[in-house]
Amino acid sequence: MKSMMTALGLMSGTSMDGIDAALIETDGEGQVVMGPSLSLAYSHDERDLLRRALADALPMERRTERPGGLAAAERLVGRRHADLVGDFLRTHALAPDDIDIVGFHGQTVLHRPLLRLTVQIGDGQALADEIGIPVVHDMRAADVAAGGQGAPLVPAYHHALVQAAGLGGPVAVLNLGGVGNVTYLDGAQDPIAFDTGPANALIDDLMLERTGAAMDKDAGYALAGHADEAVLAHLMAHPYFDEKPPKSLDRNAFSREAVASLSTEDAAATLAAFTARSAAASRRWLPRPPALWVVCGGGARNPAILDFLRRETGAGVRTADDVGWSAAMMEAQAFAYLAVRSLKGLPLTFPSSTGVPRRLTGGVLARPLRNRLSA
Ligand SMILES: Nc1ncnc2c1ncn2[C@@H]1O[C@H](COP(=O)(O)OP(=O)(O)OP(=O)(O)O)[C@@H](O)[C@H]1O
Ligand SMILES: CC(=O)N[C@H]1[C@@H]2OC[C@@H](O2)[C@@H](O)[C@@H]1O[C@H](C)C(=O)O
Structure with missing residues (x-):
């Protein structure tokens, strides 16, 4: 297998705002060259369908079941990913053969690692057939089956980026999507990583x-309000924060009930402070306090969260864009990187990231129909 590969990562995250596609060239180890990217936003109705799918997934006991609206949601996820790949190829004048591998995350609808159950909808084989490019998918399943948390998966990629940038340790890479997750890196050691708490969900x-808006754009509300300390203290009393890592979260693990009586401005400020305080509280489980926090994901565009994070950590806080990476495309790039690691049989997860008993590879390879016919 050739050393450098061209990989396209596809991520539909827990905030369910849309799908990101990002191209990288990588050897799946220390070399990463970032390429172009493209996003597709789910419409209001599509988000609604996905939100309902999350509710329909709650009684699931086996990962192959598709109760209620899940089958329709899975078809939607597949169709929209294929649309995005088509748009990406057209926009960048690429042919399917220009891409060696696609890393397809799918949409998480249920995550219960203690029950060894994690469900990402999206049919990898159907996608490969549709786009005519091999697809690595189902990247959390092997880890969960082996007793790991199945999340977070991006730490292997954070590790490659921090090593390549030669950032002095200890560094924390904080991803703020729907849910927050931190990767702690210090030299060549395996990454320590876990979900920190809520981020934007x-x-x-x-x-x-x-x-009726989908987000607090540029923290317009949060910056006009004040965080309520009593409510914050109540939110921080959630038992998740006392749990020792490895640990990971379902999107709906936390409730916003505690802010119900606050004005929208104060409620938004309190929830932004909650995101920052719970992320900073992750220091409790790290060997040394990080000197630098690099923030990625949509939360990097929320100035209220960044301000609170500076106050809560007392450390350097920079966005991924500030250090020459991509805050918006980090996860999509990570799934491209992980797809290449999967093809090469390299570990995706580590005892220190998911609690899996030993470093473990993962992912399932789906070859497109035309490759199978010509084989
Ligand atoms: N300009 C902005 N101002 C405030 N918040 C923003 C802005 N842009 C994005 N966000 C927030 O970021 C969220 C999307 O983040 P991101 O795309 O990282 O999430 P994700 O990939 O779905 O999540 P996860 O990492 O949990 O899988 C939006 O739902 C919104 O809350
Ligand atoms: C089960 C699942 O999809 N988890 C997501 C979610 O969104 C953020 C956080 O919770 C993280 O654990 C994970 O995603 C990132 C991409 C990860 O696995 O690293």
Whole structure:
């Protein structure tokens, strides 16, 4: 297998705002060259369908079941990913053969690692057949089956980026999507990583309920409000924060009920502070306090969260864009990188990231029909 590969990563994250596609050239180890990217936003109705799918997934006991609206949601996820790949190829004048591998995350609808159950909808084989490019998918399953948390998966990629940038340790890479997750890196050691708490999901849900908007854009509400310390203390009393890592979260693990009586501005400020305080509280489980926090994911565009994070950590806080990476495309790039690691049989997860008993590879390879016919 050739050393450098061209990989396209596809991520539909827990905030369910849309799908990101990002191209990288990588050897799946220390070399990464970032390429172009493209996003597709889910429409209001599509988000609604996905939100309902999350509710329909709650009684699932086996990962192959598709109760209620899940089968329709899975078809939607597949169709929209294929649309995005088509748009990406057209926009960048590429042919399917220009891409060696696609890394397809799918949409998480249920995550119960203690029950060895994690469900990402999206049919990898159907996608490969549709786009005519080999697809690596189902990247959490092997880890969960082996007793790991199945998340977070991006730490292997954070590790490659921090090593390549020669950033002095200890460094924390904080991903703020729907849920927050931190990767702690210090030299060549395996990454220590876990989910920190909520990131944007509670804020998004609050905005949708109070204003009909999908997010608190540029923290317009949070910056006009004040965080309520009593409510914050109540939110921080959640038992998740006392759990020792490895640990990971379902999107709906936290409730915004505690901010119900606050004005929209104060509620948004309190939830932004909650995201920052719970992320900073992850220091409790790290060997040394990080000197630098690099923030990625949509939360890097929320100035209220960044301000609170500076205050809570007392350390350097920079966005991924500030250090020459991509805050928006980090996860999509990570799934491209992980797809190449999967093809090469390299570990995706580590005892220190998911609690899996030993470093473990993962992912399932789906070859497109035309490759199988010509084989
Ligand atoms: N300009 C902005 N101002 C405030 N918040 C923003 C802005 N842009 C994005 N966000 C927030 O970021 C969220 C999307 O983040 P991201 O794309 O990293 O999430 P994701 O990939 O779905 O999540 P996860 O990492 O949990 O899988 C949006 O739902 C919104 O809350
Ligand atoms: C089960 C699942 O999809 N988890 C997501 C979610 O969103 C953020 C956080 O919770 C993280 O654990 C994970 O995603 C990133 C991409 C990861 O696996 O690293």
